Amino acid sequence: MDTAELMDIALALVDCEALPADSAIYVPGEAIRRVLFGLDIGAGELVMARQLGYDAVIAHHPVGVPHQAWRVFEKHVDLLMGAGVPEDAARAAVAPKLEALRVEGQIRNYEQVPLAARWLGMPFLNVHCPLxxxxxxxxxxxxxxxxxxxxxxxxxxxxxxxxxxxxxxxxxxxxxxxxxxxxxxxxxxxxxxxxxxxxxxxxxxxxxxxxxxxxxxxxxxxxxxxxxxxxxxxxxxxxxxxxGDAFGIAPYIRALRNAGLEVDVLSDVLDPGFESGQEA
Ligand SMILES: [Fe+2]
Ligand SMILES: [Fe+2]
Structure with missing residues (x-):
């Protein structure tokens, strides 16, 4: 399996066709069998994954796209309107934090963790909004x-x-x-x-x-x-x-395992197989 397929499995779970702005493949890779998944992945976890022999690492939270990920916050407009809030009121409610996130997105060093993955040669992606x-x-x-x-x-x-x-x-x-x-x-x-x-x-x-x-x-x-x-x-x-994140992550882990991958999850809370042993 390659990194594009790891992403596609997540997108398919919610019938999402386009890659959202808060999810990205930082280092592509193929022939992936063993995957390490974590809520937050930094350079330390990437080194650990290399030492432990994983073929790829998947993070939930976006680490390398803060300058564009803020756009996904606009989805609150759709959620508000779906609950009956008029569009002008929904857009007004979203505007202040949308701007704050956009400005904040310019502050972060978006390269740090993806660069560590690239220098390690470790296939690395993050899947956020779909999950x-x-x-x-x-x-x-x-x-x-x-x-x-x-x-x-x-x-x-x-x-x-x-x-x-x-x-x-x-x-x-x-x-x-x-x-x-x-x-x-x-x-x-x-x-x-x-x-x-x-x-x-x-x-x-x-x-x-x-x-x-x-x-x-x-x-x-x-x-x-x-x-x-x-x-x-x-x-x-x-x-x-x-x-709250686990409710969406656990079904993804299950889907990856059902696709034949060996997936280890850093957190027992996020791992749907934790109590029953590694499920198929
Ligand atoms: Fe989340
Ligand atoms: Fe989160």
């Missing part, structure tokens, strides 16, 4: 099932349904209700994930202002949480970063 979109669908399905069984389900029941998934069970963090009380009615719930990073204050606020009762993020800055507490009227659940 987060996969995770978003998994989470939204779980939430929708809870609400289909009981349209008046409380926030605590929604949080528990996510917390009971195997990925969350393996993690040390907890699924948290950050705004609202566990006994409050969850109402209309949107999982706002799969658009580079969390939408922060403005995106959550736009959902709340347009009929969404509960927003689910995988993480949120303390400053944004404070702003929401002071200026917004809505409910918020946060899954925890590694858990």
């Amino acid at each position: 987060d979109e996969l995770g978003r669908r998994v989470m939204q399905r779980v939430v929708d099932d809870v609400l289909a069984r009981d349209p008046d389900a409380p926030l605590g029941a929604v949080a528990d349904a996510l917390a009971n998934l195997p990925e969350a069970q393996r993690a040390q963090t907890e699924v948290c209700v950050l705004l609202g009380a566990a006994g409050d009615r969850a109402g209309k719930v949107v999982v706002a994930h799969g658009a580079y990073t969390n939408g922060g204050y403005h995106v959550a606020r736009a959902y709340f202002d347009h009929g969404v009762d509960t927003v689910i993020y995988i993480h949120l800055s303390p400053a944004d949480l404070q702003c929401l507490r002071e200026h917004a009227d809505g409910q918020l659940i946060v899954t925890g970063h590694i858990v």
Whole structure:
């Protein structure tokens, strides 16, 4: 298998045809049988992979494309509009953080880790948005099932349904209700994930202002949480970063193994075969 096929397996899981701006093949390679996967890959992990005899390394988080990855944040506009937010309000909600991410993307040394991979001759790619979109669908399905069984389900029941998934069970963090009380009615719930990073204050606020009762993020800055507490009227659940990412990563690991690859995952939380042994 080659690095393009490793990427294509991820894209196919969400019927995505074009490579998103936050995912990239940094060092192409072929005849790949043994793969190391990690949430964050740096030069150290690449050296480790070489020493341990892997043929390729896959990261989730983008390391070499910060100057373009911010564009994926615009996907929040589609998610907002899908939940009934008018386009002008959706674009206004996305604009401040989109600009911040664009400016921040100019700061980073986008070459550092890809250069290490190139000098090591280690095939290396990162797959971000497709796996987060996969995770978003998994989470939204779980939430929708809870609400289909009981349209008046409380926030605590929604949080528990996510917390009971195997990925969350393996993690040390907890699924948290950050705004609202566990006994409050969850109402209309949107999982706002799969658009580079969390939408922060403005995106959550736009959902709340347009009929969404509960927003689910995988993480949120303390400053944004404070702003929401002071200026917004809505409910918020946060899954925890590694858990939220694991919901989309675990099915990808499974698909790679089903394609015949030997895949080791740095994290037990992200590895769907951790408890049952290495599954086929
Ligand atoms: Fe992610
Ligand atoms: Fe992440």
